[in-house]
Amino acid sequence: MSAWIPPAPILAHLVLIFIIFNVLVLSAAFMVWMERKVCAYIQDRVGPNRVGAAGWLQPFADVIKLLTKEELRPKAADALLFAIAPIISAAAAFAAFAVVPFGASTTLFGLLDEPLPLQVTDVNVAVLVIFAITSMGVYGIVLAGWSSNSKYSLLGGLRSAAQMISYELSYGLALAAVIMMAGSLSLREIVLSQSGYWFGFIPKWYLWPQLFGFFIYMCAGVAETNRAPFDFPEAEQELVAGYHTEYSSMSFALFFLAEYVNMVTVSAVATSLYLGGWLGPFLPDWLDWIWFIVKVLALLFFYVWMRWTLPRYRYDQLMEFGWKWLLPAAVLNLLYTAALVLWLQG
Amino acid sequence: METAAFYIFATIAVLASLLVVGQRNPMYSVMLLITSFGALAGLYVLLDAPFTAVTQIIIYAGAIMVLFLFVVMLLNVPREEPAPSAAASLLGPSGLKIGAVLSGLLAIEMVWALSRLPAKGFDADQANQVSDVRNIGQVLFTDHAFAFEATSVLILVAMVGAVVIARREH
Numbered sequence: 001m002s003a004w005i006p007p008a009p010i011l012a013h014l015v016l017i018f019i020i021f022n023v024l025v026l027s028a029a030f031m032v033w034m035e036r037k038v039c040a041y042i043q044d045r046v047g048p049n050r051v052g053a054a055g056w057l058q059p060f061a062d063v064i065k066l067l068t069k070e071e072l073r074p075k076a077a078d079a080l081l082f083a084i085a086p087i088i089s090a091a092a093a094f095a096a097f098a099v100v101p102f103g104a105s106t107t108l109f110g111l112l113d114e115p116l117p118l119q120v121t122d123v124n125v126a127v128l129v130i131f132a133i134t135s136m137g138v139y140g141i142v143l144a145g146w147s148s149n150s151k152y153s154l155l156g157g158l159r160s161a162a163q164m165i166s167y168e169l170s171y172g173l174a175l176a177a178v179i180m181m182a183g184s185l186s187l188r189e190i191v192l193s194q195s196g197y198w199f200g201f202i203p204k205w206y207l208w209p210q211l212f213g214f215f216i217y218m219c220a221g222v223a224e225t226n227r228a229p230f231d232f233p234e235a236e237q238e239l240v241a242g243y244h245t246e247y248s249s250m251s252f253a254l255f256f257l258a259e260y261v262n263m264v265t266v267s268a269v270a271t272s273l274y275l276g277g278w279l280g281p282f283l284p285d286w287l288d289w290i291w292f293i294v295k296v297l298a299l300l301f302f303y304v305w306m307r308w309t310l311p312r313y314r315y316d317q318l319m320e321f322g323w324k325w326l327l328p329a330a331v332l333n334l335l336y337t338a339a340l341v342l343w344l345q346g
Numbered sequence: 347m348e349t350a351a352f353y354i355f356a357t358i359a360v361l362a363s364l365l366v367v368g369q370r371n372p373m374y375s376v377m378l379l380i381t382s383f384g385a386l387a388g389l390y391v392l393l394d395a396p397f398t399a400v401t402q403i404i405i406y407a408g409a410i411m412v413l414f415l416f417v418v419m420l421l422n423v424p425r426e427e428p429a430p431s432a433a434a435s436l437l438g439p440s441g442l443k444i445g446a447v448l449s450g451l452l453a454i455e456m457v458w459a460l461s462r463l464p465a466k467g468f469d470a471d472q473a474n475q476v477s478d479v480r481n482i483g484q485v486l487f488t489d490h491a492f493a494f495e496a497t498s499v500l501i502l503v504a505m506v507g508a509v510v511i512a513r514r515e516h
Contacts, residue, residue, distance in 0.1 A: 081377070128401070128404065132400050132407075132408060135404060135409065136403070136407065138412060139377075139380070154419065161412055162416070164412065
């Protein structure tokens with residue numbers, strides 16, 4: 001009996017998916033470590049330094065701890081929804097990364113006949129797919145809040161739903177501005193349209209014409225991923241731990257994982273939309289994904305930096321900022337972009 | 347492969363829609379409706395209309411259902427009790443008759459619409475034209491510009507109306 005071996009392109013694709021999935025999981029572990037280290041230095045501490053050199057094994061120790069803990073469920077909780085809520089959260093977080101390109105094509109030094117694009121799938125409506133999947137992620141949080149049958153969880157879930165609805169509009173309008181400039185919905189084409197330099201050294205990133213749009217995107221992105229200073233769904237001083245108060249063990253870990261993977265996805269999409277994706281100087285073509293990782297890491301560092309620098313807003317301030325400032329700004333940005341595109345086309 | 351995918355999505359869509367009506371718990375109804383919308387999006391992908399599929403998810407499964415969920419959570423009705431007096435009239439004999447008439451009308455309408463379908467098969471060229479975002483935009487803002495603008499005014503009216511109703515006490 002000979003095992004069926006899939007043809008090379010499919011095999012390469014499966015390996016690629018496997019690698020992306022594991023890199024995302026590892027990136028979450030790395031983010032936990034970086035978050036604790038950076039926050040420690042910001043607060044003039046050392047941070048984790050016992051497990052492994054400079055504490056880099058700490059996240060793995062945490063995972064083992066979480067895996068061996070008892071799984072608890074409140075008696076009054078809705079068993080089915082309580083169980084699927086963390087799964088929805090994590091699945092949505094991972095799924096969004098499927099359309100993000102992180103490098104040009106590779107043939108693995110001639111191993112493959114057809115060059116393999118470094119991306120799970122290149123759909124021609126990629127930007128909208130990301131938008132759709134992000135809007136699905138909120139169900140995990142909302143269901144967790146409702147099914148726990150606890151006041152704190154419910155309030156966390158409600159806050160999250162309201163926050164997502166409010167900031168999704170600005171998020172979408174910021175995306176629309178970039179789509180207009182690139183004239184395409186495919187992330188790969190958007191990245192490729194940013195190649196080249198002005199005056200020989202300023203990269204033609206959409207960051208420059210869309211400086212304002214980038215700001216709007218990042219604000220909305222922080223709100224969508226429930227990170228400080230917009231981390232109301234889990235504001236610990238008011239809500240214990242918000243929507244995941246009743247969760248323990250691996251189901252809690254799934255929420256934790258989803259939050260970090262979402263941050264990576266938001267940063268990766270920002271990199272593709274505004275920072276020229278994998279494009280960069282000095283590196284040979286087959287190493288261009290290093291540029292992608294460097295840019296994503298810079299944005300992630302910014303995320304962490306912001307969390308440990310800025311205090312949380314008040315909830316009414318969040319709503320006021322979202323509806324009265326960010327949304328009108330996003331609309332103005334869209335109008336400005338439309339004018340710019342028409343002017344550039346002559 | 348495609349036929350199998352069609353039947354899987356179709357089964358999910360029909361089953362989920364039926365279960366939406368059958369649920370006592372409004373929370374489950376909302377989740378099943380989202381499932382049904384997801385299966386419909388899958389069908390759109392099979393029809394080579396990824397744009398329609400994604401907008402289906404963004405608008406219905408994403409935006410509208412989050413609002414539904416929000417309302418269900420705010421009211422926090424754990425279970426829907428079997429129809430009390432006010433709703434009883436709908437389930438009474440006269441209500442059943444209205445339901446029967448409506449179902450009959452729907453069935454006639456479906457038969458009429460299906461019988462008017464052109465006999466020719468699936469046209470890939472035409473499908474590509476429909477699925478291309480650029481074409482959709484062009485058609486929307488030229489041929490159907492009036493309908494498009496009228497719809498946006500309609501939505502604006504609905505929004506203003508909702509605000510007026512919500513703030514009546516002031």
